[in-house]
Amino acid sequence: MTDKCYMCLLGILCPLLTGINGAEVTHVFCSSGENVSLPCNNALSGCTSTTWNYNRHSSAVELVAGGKKKNDIERHERLNVGSDCSLNINKVTKEDYGSYTCCQYVNRQEYGTDVHVYLHVLQVSLSSTETEIRPGSSVTLSCQLYHYQIFCDTLVRTDGIQLIWVNQTGVNLTTDSRYQISPPGHCISTLTTTLLNEDHNREWRCQVTQRNEVKTSAAYIVKYSTPVTTQTVTTVTSSKTATTTNTSVISTQPVIGIVVAAAFAVLTVVILLVICKKKS
Numbered sequence: 001m002t003d004k005c006y007m008c009l010l011g012i013l014c015p016l017l018t019g020i021n022g023a024e025v026t027h028v029f030c031s032s033g034e035n036v037s038l039p040c041n042n043a044l045s046g047c048t049s050t051t052w053n054y055n056r057h058s059s060a061v062e063l064v065a066g067g068k069k070k071n072d073i074e075r076h077e078r079l080n081v082g083s084d085c086s087l088n089i090n091k092v093t094k095e096d097y098g099s100y101t102c103c104q105y106v107n108r109q110e111y112g113t114d115v116h117v118y119l120h121v122l123q124v125s126l127s128s129t130e131t132e133i134r135p136g137s138s139v140t141l142s143c144q145l146y147h148y149q150i151f152c153d154t155l156v157r158t159d160g161i162q163l164i165w166v167n168q169t170g171v172n173l174t175t176d177s178r179y180q181i182s183p184p185g186h187c188i189s190t191l192t193t194t195l196l197n198e199d200h201n202r203e204w205r206c207q208v209t210q211r212n213e214v215k216t217s218a219a220y221i222v223k224y225s226t227p228v229t230t231q232t233v234t235t236v237t238s239s240k241t242a243t244t245t246n247t248s249v250i251s252t253q254p255v256i257g258i259v260v261a262a263a264f265a266v267l268t269v270v271i272l273l274v275i276c277k278k279k280s
Contacts, residue, residue, distance in 0.1 A: 031218040032123040040102035043085030056098030097146040124218040143206035152187040160211040163189040168203040
C-alpha cells in the first residue's frame with residue numbers, strides 16, 4: 001500500500017454540488033490500510049485556533065480542539081495534527097469514511113469559513129464461503145467504495161466514477177473470460193474466478209477511476225495455505241531426428257545398489273559351496 005490518497009476540489013469532482021453554506025468542499029479518495037491527510041485550507045498560523053469535527057451519523061464528534069487531538073475518543077491513536085493543521089489518519093478503515101469539518105475559533109468565536117472534507121474509502125475483501133484458499137476452489141472478491149453524502153448514481157453517471165478490476169500489469173480483467181465481473185455502474189463490484197496453481201502470489205486490483213484517471217486502488221493477493229506441488233518433466237531433444245520427446249529421468253543410484261547386493265549374494269553362495277566341498 002502506498003501512503004498517497006487522492007483529493008479533488010469542488011468543481012473538479014461532483015460539479016453539481018454547491019457546497020455547504022458556501023463552504024469549501026474537498027473530496028478525498030483513499031484505500032483501506034493507507035494513510036491519509038485531510039487538508040484544512042482555512043487554518044491560522046500555529047493551529048491553536050483549529051478544530052476538527054467528524055460527522056457520519058448526524059451527530060458531530062470533536063476530534064481536535066485548539067490544535068490538539070482529543071484523547072478520550074475512539075481511534076485517537078491513529079489521529080494526529082500536521083504542521084499545516086491538516087488531520088492525518090493512519091491505517092484508514094472503512095469506518096473512517098464520512099464528513100470532516102475544519103473550523104477556526106478566535107476568542108471562542110468562529111472565524112472565517114469552514115472547510116468540509118468528504119472522505120470516501122475503498123476496500124477489497126474476500127466474500128467466498130471457501131474455508132481454504134487452494135487451486136481448484138472458486139473465490140469471489142468484493143470491491144466497495146464507502147462514500148458519503150453523494151448518491152452512488154451521481155458519482156457514476158455525472159462524475160464518471162467507476163470501479164475497474166485489473167491484474168498486476170494494469171490490464172482490465174473484463175477482457176479475460178476466466179473472470180466473472182459484476183456489471184459496471186455501481187459502487188460495489190465483485191470478481192469471481194476459479195483458482196489455478198500459478199495464481200499463488202497473484203495480485204488482483206480494484207481501481208476507482210474518474211474518466212480514466214485512477215483516484216485510488218486496493219489489491220487482493222492470493223496466498224495458498226499449503227505449498228502447491230507441480231510435476232516436472234525433463235525435455236530431451238534428439239539431434240538426429242530434430243524432434244522433441246518427453247522422457248522421465250531415472251536415478252542410477254538404486255540400480256547400482258541392486259547390482260552390488262546381487263554380486264554379494266553370489267559371492268556368499270560360492271564361498272559356502274567351497275566350504276562344503278572341503279568338508280566332504
